[in-house]
Amino acid sequence: MSGAGDAVPVLQVRDLQAHFRTHYFGVNREVRAVDGVTFEVNRNEIYGLAGESSSGKTTLVKTIAGLLKPPLEMVGGSARFSFLPGWDAIGRAPPEVVRAIRWRHLSYIMQGSMNVLNPLRRVRYSFRDFAWRHLGGSKVEFDARVVAHMERVKLDPSVLDAYPHELSGGMRQRVTIALATICKPDFIIADEPTTALDVVVQKDVLGMIRAIQCEMGSSILFITHDMGVHAALTDRLGIMYAGRLVEDGETPEIFSRPLHPYTRHLIASLPRIGDTEQREGLDGTPPNLAAPPPGCRFHPRCPLAMPVCTTIVPAMVETLPGHRVACHAVNPGMAT
Numbered sequence: 247m248s249g250a251g252d253a254v255p256v257l258q259v260r261d262l263q264a265h266f267r268t269h270y271f272g273v274n275r276e277v278r279a280v281d282g283v284t285f286e287v288n289r290n291e292i293y294g295l296a297g298e299s300s301s302g303k304t305t306l307v308k309t310i311a312g313l314l315k316p317p318l319e320m321v322g323g324s325a326r327f328s329f330l331p332g333w334d335a336i337g338r339a340p341p342e343v344v345r346a347i348r349w350r351h352l353s354y355i356m357q358g359s360m361n362v363l364n365p366l367r368r369v370r371y372s373f374r375d376f377a378w379r380h381l382g383g384s385k386v387e388f389d390a391r392v393v394a395h396m397e398r399v400k401l402d403p404s405v406l407d408a409y410p411h412e413l414s415g416g417m418r419q420r421v422t423i424a425l426a427t428i429c430k431p432d433f434i435i436a437d438e439p440t441t442a443l444d445v446v447v448q449k450d451v452l453g454m455i456r457a458i459q460c461e462m463g464s465s466i467l468f469i470t471h472d473m474g475v476h477a478a479l480t481d482r483l484g485i486m487y488a489g490r491l492v493e494d495g496e497t498p499e500i501f502s503r504p505l506h507p508y509t510r511h512l513i514a515s516l517p518r519i520g521d522t523e524q525r526e527g528l529d530g531t532p533p534n535l536a537a538p539p540p541g542c543r544f545h546p547r548c549p550l551a552m553p554v555c556t557t558i559v560p561a562m563v564e565t566l567p568g569h570r571v572a573c574h575a576v577n578p579g580m581a582t
């Protein structure tokens with residue numbers, strides 16, 4: 247790991263709220279997928295976001311990246327990038343401002359590489375479409391730069407002449423990462439970038455992400471539900487449950503001293519070699535975010551739940567240096 251960053255925030259998220267608002271057959275429905283999330287990502291660090299399916303991870307990063315489409319709306323709070331002064335969220339900046347920063351300062355690696363690569367065009371043209379206007383120079387100079395970058399990510403430049411379907415899943419994902427990093431952006435959002443890959447290719451791609459991040463000194467917001475990947479890759483880690491952040495801190499600290507009962511459960515569920523014991527699951531299911539439980543959203547499943555948890559939302563408190571947690575059992579009397 248590269249260490250815990252330079253303590254200079256590149257992204258500051260404050261009380262961010264993003265809801266899906268739908269209106270079907272006369273019924274209004276509001277899914278509070280992100281509901282009051284606060285954290286920051288420093289320069290030169292990988293900040294991981296963990297949490298089970300439907301906890302709001304993708305909605306959170308889409309809101310941060312300004313990729314808002316109805317029925318998703320940012321309804322409150324802010325998500326400020328240091329390279330976009332004057333705007334409290336990308337989604338509130340005009341399209342020309344967004345175009346100028348996308349790929350150059352902020353890039354996004356998604357789970358399905360085919361979302362970025364045009365299936366009808368050779369890979370070389372995807373590079374020209376996305377990066378040429380940012381990097382400038384003649385076509386020959388630009389192509390030489392792309393070839394050098396392909397070599398850096400250990401891809402044979404002949405890949406540039408292939409169509410995406412001719413490449414394996416691992417190679418396609420490497421191409422996507424090459425696209426996302428060629429402009430040396432300050433900030434990369436990676437949403438489950440290795441989930442669809444087999445473990446050997448996954449390890450290789452994760453090693454490549456870390457190597458490029460170290461070389462460029464950029465920041466990465468890395469989303470995966472796989473705690474093993476977080477342990478191996480991230481510098482700091484945030485745990486999401488039902489649209490809220492419940493704990494965050496340096497990754498080794500979270501793994502060695504988890505404070506929130508949900509984090510403890512996630513870590514305890516990790517398989518260990520030689521372990522023959524049956525692991526206990528959590529009772530119940532994640533809440534419906536259109537009608538979440540009052541108080542702490544984890545209380546219906548929590549082994550430590552107390553009466554206060556059913557009515558009062560616990561505040562996210564720095565309980566140990568650099569280690570925040572939102573739990574009444576850990577921080578008695580701390581409400582939002």
Ligand SMILES: Nc1ncnc2c1ncn2[C@@H]1O[C@H](COP(=O)(O)OP(=O)(O)OP(=O)(O)O)[C@@H](O)[C@H]1O
Binds near residue numbers: 279300305
């Ligand atoms: N288009 C939509 N309309 C209404 N609700 C939605 C929509 N898309 C997602 N949601 C809801 O928002 C909540 C958060 O979903 P989100 O995809 O952000 O979670 P996630 O943690 O990224 O899950 P996963 O790991 O499965 O991708 C879920 O309750 C989901 O059902």
